[in-house]
Amino acid sequence: MTNKTLFEPYKLGSLTLSNRIVMAPLTRNRAGAGFIPGELAAEYYRQRASAGLLISEATQISQQGQGYQDTPGIYSQAQIDGWRKVTAAVHAKGGRIFLQLWHVGRVSHVDLQENGAAPVAPSAIRAETKTFVNDGFFDVSEPRALALDELPGIVNDFRQAAANAIAAGFDGVEIHGANGYLLDQFARDSANRRTDAYGGSVENRARLMLEVAAAVVEKIGAERTGIRISPVSPANGVSSSDAQAQFDYIVDQLNSLGIVYIHVVEGATGGSRDVAPFDFGSLRRRFKNTYIANNGYDLDLATSRLAEDKADLFAFGRPFIANPDLVERLEAGAPLAQVNPATIYGGGAVGYTDYPAIAASRS
Ligand SMILES: Cc1cc2nc3c(=O)[nH]c(=O)nc-3n(C[C@H](O)[C@H](O)[C@H](O)COP(=O)(O)O)c2cc1C
Numbered sequence: 001m002t003n004k005t006l007f008e009p010y011k012l013g014s015l016t017l018s019n020r021i022v023m024a025p026l027t028r029n030r031a032g033a034g035f036i037p038g039e040l041a042a043e044y045y046r047q048r049a050s051a052g053l054l055i056s057e058a059t060q061i062s063q064q065g066q067g068y069q070d071t072p073g074i075y076s077q078a079q080i081d082g083w084r085k086v087t088a089a090v091h092a093k094g095g096r097i098f099l100q101l102w103h104v105g106r107v108s109h110v111d112l113q114e115n116g117a118a119p120v121a122p123s124a125i126r127a128e129t130k131t132f133v134n135d136g137f138f139d140v141s142e143p144r145a146l147a148l149d150e151l152p153g154i155v156n157d158f159r160q161a162a163a164n165a166i167a168a169g170f171d172g173v174e175i176h177g178a179n180g181y182l183l184d185q186f187a188r189d190s191a192n193r194r195t196d197a198y199g200g201s202v203e204n205r206a207r208l209m210l211e212v213a214a215a216v217v218e219k220i221g222a223e224r225t226g227i228r229i230s231p232v233s234p235a236n237g238v239s240s241s242d243a244q245a246q247f248d249y250i251v252d253q254l255n256s257l258g259i260v261y262i263h264v265v266e267g268a269t270g271g272s273r274d275v276a277p278f279d280f281g282s283l284r285r286r287f288k289n290t291y292i293a294n295n296g297y298d299l300d301l302a303t304s305r306l307a308e309d310k311a312d313l314f315a316f317g318r319p320f321i322a323n324p325d326l327v328e329r330l331e332a333g334a335p336l337a338q339v340n341p342a343t344i345y346g347g348g349a350v351g352y353t354d355y356p357a358i359a360a361s362r363s
Contacts, residue, residue: 006303013223017053024316025100036076046092057071069134088169101161113141121185186206222259225259228263231246328358
């Protein structure tokens with residue numbers, strides 16, 4: 001048992017976070033034309049800046065990496081300029097913010113791709129999932145398998161996007177290695193049937209994720225590089241026959257790279273924490289820097305897991321949608337507001353920046 005509390009400062013690399021509560025990445029589909037985050041996004045993140053660390057909504061590193069309508073990018077100058085408003089707003093409130101770097105791989109739709117091209121994937125296997133596009137939920141499109149000589153370009157897009165994020169004022173980046181998107185598609189054998197150096201063995205299936213991590217570290221430094229993984233999540237139709245071996249190996253390699261955190265979705269993303277047998281403690285023991293735990297946490301679970309030293313930081317997703325002042329509410333033991341499901345994806349201020357803080361909602 002430890003005497004740590006959720007509401008004390010925490011040192012993440014060279015940053016001092018004001019508490020151990022992290023805002024998990026949350027896609028909200030409200031970017032403007034050109035996939036640029038605007039003033040409204042700056043206001044939304046500013047309202048939530050009392051989290052010790054904010055992780056931005058997933059942000060595509062290229063047009064090819066986009067899978068949903070109106071999600072922001074980090075590959076054009078106008079996007080960098082848009083994000084600068086967000087980071088300035090968060091920093092002005094004393095907050096810290098990382099950008100989540102995203103390539104969706106096969107979880108996309110031809111209407112989002114350049115010239116209606118097929119989305120790309122490790123193998124030409126369509127995902128059993130839907131995407132939000134054309135103002136509705138539709139089946140994802142049939143993907144094509146990436147050629148071996150295309151992979152360095154993808155690594156390079158991640159590298160450049162990380163540099164762009166730093167140019168936009170972010171404190172660091174989180175590589176999206178979770179939830180059945182491109183890097184997770186390579187890692188999980190249900191989606192990866194390749195017979196080259198990027199498929200087959202545990203080492204081969206980890207290769208793209210680790211090359212991306214190494215490239216980002218080389219570009220912006222290990223202290224500013226984190227990664228998100230979801231070893232047993234069936235999100236977006238992926239599964240593994242050997243999740244423990246796969247992710248033990250990945251985490252050992254990430255540990256060698258010295259990245260600042262691993263952010264682990266424990267269980268099915270947004271669902272059961274016990275979806276499949278998996279020893280998350282094994283990842284915790286292997287990784288020497290910060291372990292961020294996510295999925296279904298509330299105050300009691302986070303408090304007890306911290307006391308048992310199972311994690312350093314705790315990421316909350318859905319609770320941050322309707323509770324901009326989640327940290328203050330948890331600390332005060334105040335009730336949490338409920339999310340309106342109709343206004344989660346797309347739209348404007350309603351259901352985005354109009355959830356009041358508790359002091360405001362009392363008056
Ligand atoms: C509306 C919504 C959007 C999400 N967007 C992202 C995202 O952009 N990137 C990501 O890694 N996870 C995303 N997730 C998953 C959350 O970050 C989180 O893992 C999940 O909600 C479980 O945590 P919770 O129980 O605290 O909500 C999203 C979840 C929701 C509900």
